[in-house]
Amino acid sequence: MTSYCSLLYLAAFLPAVVLVYRILPQRLRWVALLAASYTFFWSVSGKLLVFLLFSTVSIHHFGLWLSAEQQDRDYRLAAAAPAERKAIRQRFMRRQRRILLFASLLHVGILITLKYAAFFSTNLNTLLHALRFPVSLPVPAFLLPIGISFYTLQALSYLLDVYRGTIRADRNLARLALFLGFFPQIMEGPICRYGQTAQQLWEGRPITWQGLTFGMQRILFGLIKKIVIADRLNLLIKTVFNDYALYDGGVIALAMVCYTCQLYMDFSGTMDVVIGSAEIFGVRLPENFRQPFFSRSISEFWMRWHITLGTWFKDYVFYPLSMSGPLKKLTGAARRRLGNHYGPLLSGSFALGVVWLCNGLWHGAGWHYIFFGLYHFALILAGSLFDPLAQRVTGFLHIDRNALPYRIFQIVRTALLVCVGELFFRANGLRAGLAMFHTMVTDFTPVSFLNRSFLTLGMDKQDFIIVAVAVGLILLIGILRERGMSLRETIASRPVALRWSVYYAAFFFLVIFGAYGVGYVPVDPIYAAF
Amino acid sequence: MKKQIALLIKSSCFLVLLCTLMLAASYLFMPKNNHKAFGVNDAEMLARGILGERENSIDVLVVGDSEAYSSISPMQMWEEHGFRSYLCSTPAQPLYDSYRYLRQALERQSPSVVVLETNAIFRPYKLNDYLLSRAKNLFSILRYHDRWKSLKVNDFGRPVEYTWTDDLKGFRYNPAVAAASTKNYMVPTDAVTPIPALNESCLQDMITLCQEKNAELILVSTPSTINWNQARHNSIAAFAKENDLTYLDLNTMPKEVPIDWARDTRDRGDHLNFAGAVKVSAFLGKYLQETYSLPDHRDAAHDSSWNDALGRYRNIVRG
Known part of the structure; x- marks a missing residue:
């Protein structure tokens, strides 16, 4: 089964899962979904299922570890004198960060090794050759488990949410396994957050007539x-x-x-x-x-295209970087020198650059993907830089920026810029x-x-x-x-x-x-x- | 409960109507004749030429992939022995398609012998492809949907009538020469290449179908240095023995079929060329006639079509 659009999936696998799910009592329906998910994964990636199992077990463990640290911290805070609390918080923050760093390195490390090792080795060899070093690194070729780029991000979001206290660590390994491996989304996303889907999947909601018919209509539309x-x-x-x-x-x-x-x-x-x-x-x-080709700017385009990837990078890369100590200091200094528009833009552009570099690399191991990411970074940055100028020019020319012709101009311009990016992408x-x-x-x-x-x-x-x-x-x-x-x-x-x-x-x-x-x-x- | 029954009836009606529409559309899109001018694709046309043969006129039916249409010449066997044979073989034919061609041919023909060229037995295929093939058999619109580009008013009311047949009876003439190496060809071994599970089940279906139609199913491995080896031979030999089938491996019969790998292959041992096909057909024709006492129709006064086709065949192969 290599596609959700194959007859095997649509006419055999999905109906069979629906039937089993419908027959089972509500409390056991998660079993049907989990078994179907692992069968699906195995049918695509075979023994590489072990990677998904490892990710599931490890984030379960790391989640509980973080949770234990948080409980320990709360216990000690309750017992501590007010003067000691800050130190306790900082100590536990450092410990949690170490756990999080270790877990992230492990999961991102697996992803990088499997997906990017050949790319990095090849480029390093080219560099060594150019520098006339008589060394050549082996270029490994690994098989990629299906959906690793997607479920790794889901796994990391779970741990980051536990760390931030947005969600509580789940003691139930099966629920976590279902959240990570749910068969319809494992191959191409959407990249879900634990709080969005884990409980829905676990509840074993009934199959309703509306859900069934609307679901099939949506499938037909997609096909x-x-x-x-x-x-x-x-x-x-x-x-x-x-x-x-x-x-x-x-x-x-x-x-x-x-x-x-x-x-x-x-x-x-x-x-x-x-x-x-x-x-x-x-x-x-x-x-x-969400109808991305109605976007009037590149920034808006990325709020409508691959939304779950964009929000993932925004929540887990852009904001943490923007809010980090060094960048906060830089923002303050830049604001004083460059004003309220260009000051924050300068420091924000650093975080934005990292996001788009990651976005490009996430899509694949190739310079054209990196170029694709940086191209969009440049467009978004240029959009922000020149927005005051564009406002002045349109104001001077008495162009109504909300009038239909101008909106159509913006939509066409954005679509053309996107097309150029996709040329490099393909x-x-x-x-x-x-x-x-x-x-x-x-x-x-x-x-x-x-x-x-x-x-x-x-x-x-x-x-x-x-x-x-x-x-x-x-x-x-x-x-x-x-x-x-x-x-x-x-x-x-x-x-x-x-x-x-x-x-x-x-x-x-x-x-x-x-x-x-x-x-x-x-x-x-x-x-x-x- | 009442509501659920109502929904069940409603959805059943929806599905019945959908199937009816699919069948109607299938008829509309189905090529109304078996020539490519009517929408049959190039790859299938030669194999579907059997549909234009007179009813119950074929003595030997051959199914299989390109190995079959490169190695067996029905016209040569007709010329030398007088029995009628036809190749329902297509490039890279999966075994489920061999079964489909066989079933389709047996609706109008009653051959004494069915030959399965064994290369297709080891061609793995995905379950999805198999399902799609079954669905296409049920609703031919899935096979011929692309005819929307060439659909004509005639297609709406015209009855299906197969009138075309191939002068070479499914054989593909190719005189090119590209010598093969025999370095690793048929190296003795006890190893056995397993038959893919889906193919084994398909083989059982073919055996059952031939039994129902009183046709003798025989397995033939035509010579190929690239596609055939001892492990595959062992596997087919064991399968044939288990199912009481006749098995001829021409790769192991250099005396009877003296293939010269420097001259008799068109693509370095993958397929035979015309010179190789002449040798295979000479042996196979003699073997089939002697073993199954096939009738000689060459002097049949009521049907000169095969003798006419033979003249055209000679013109093709003798330049």
Whole structure:
């Protein structure tokens, strides 16, 4: 089982789990979910399941250790004289930090070793070679357990939340195992917090008619995004990105836009399948997307795209760094010298830089991922730096920043900037990304569109039409959502004939126009590789 | 309880209607003939040529992957022995597809012998692919959905009628030569390559189907230095013995099938070329006719189609 969009998952695995879950009494339903989760993990990663088990057991242990320290501290504080309390707090804070550091190093260390060791070794070897050192490090090649980048972040968030006192350490190992390994989210997230899902999963909520039907509708919606749009676009994308040197800037720009569309439809479509699957069990997972291409700035884009990753970095990297002693001092000094806008911006940009470096690296071991992260860092920083200037210019020109034309300009500008970032993200390495960008800028020509040779890149005219129709529908649904309309509830309130017609139409749209079968290569969910 | 029964009835109605619509759409999207001009894909077309053969006219049916269509020439066997054979083989054919072709062919044909080329037995496949294949058998729209691009008004009312057949009867002529190394070919060993579990179950289905249709299932391993080895031979030999099947491993019969690996392969031992196929077909044709007393139809006055096809075959293979 390599995909949530496979027939094996949708027609066999998920229904079987639903059936077993439904039959079991409420108190045992967590067993069905946990067994299904581990079966799912094993079916994808086999023996690498041991890594998930290790992470689960270790965070359980570290959580209890932190909790024991906190209890000990509270006990001593209660017994201590007021003058001693500060020292006790500091002593226990240091002890907890050491535990947390040890646990974080262990989990991040495993992730770095498995995911980045080859990247670091290769680059180190290149450096040593350049410095003429006659040494060459071995380049290890490890198999990655599925979802390690996702469940490691979940594990760390659990420990950090226990450390901060936001949640209490869970004594129940099975509940923690389910929180970390819940099968719909293990492969691509969303990255959940313990407080969001652990109890929901454990409760064994009943399968309701609404949960079942709404869940299936959400799955169907996601499959259309993934199989009709993303997988069809893949035909053109792989042709152009694999042989980019053969094409002019116009074609590269087309491939860039197509890839951005593919990535969104692939990831958000899979998220729909994931969230829909959980919804069937009465579990509400956090949303990962909120119409990102309606964003008016890059900062807003990242509040709407891969939301759970963005909030993770914000809560566990950006804020702790911004609030750290040295940066607080820097902020104070900078504020005095540069004023209230640029002062905090200078110190905040350090924390922001670290966040985006981590974000880029999290996506994969490659310079183009690092470039992708730093590109977004630069855009966000530039946005903040030039915002006062932009306000003055628009004010001078009497442009209403809230008027529709200006909003559309901002949306298009943001989308284009995102597309450029995704070009580097998809390129086969940083060098290829730079070469493609160079071609796009210096050799942009509409010739391939005028002589219709773009129709020979893997997608014919009909493919483009069906993608345009499907994207148009998704866009329309996005606009309705932006206006606060819940499409599923609106449809559910209509007469049965209309309702069923919509469901059948959506189903046949998927079956007929899906890019699967002979002539198509199955495309594994893109984010599962991260 | 009453509410639950109502929901059950409602969902059943929804599903029944969905299945009905899927069947209707399947009929609409199904190619109405077995030629690629009607929407059959290139890879399948030659194998589906059997559907255009006269009913109950085929004596030997062959299923398998590219090893089969590279090694066995039905037209040569017709020319030399007069029995009709057809290859339902496709590139990288998984065993569940071999079973599907076999079942489809046996609906209209009653061959005395069914030959399974054994290379497909060791081709592993994912459970998802198998499920998808089963679903496609049930609702052919899943197989032919991409015909939305070429759907014509005719497709809505036209009956299904298979009229096309292949002059080479599924064989693919390839005279190219790329010599093979025989360094590690059929090195003696007692090792046994296990047959993947899903394939073993598929083999049992094929055995049952052949028994039901009174056809003798035989296993044939055609020569290949890349795909075949002693461990695979041991495995198939044991399986054949266990299930009382005839097994011919042409890799172990250099006297009967004297393959010259410097000349008789088109891709360094992966597949035979035409020269290799001539040797295999000469042996296999003789063996099948002698063992199963297959009839000689060459002089059948009522059907000259195979003799006509033979003329065209000769033109192809003799340039």
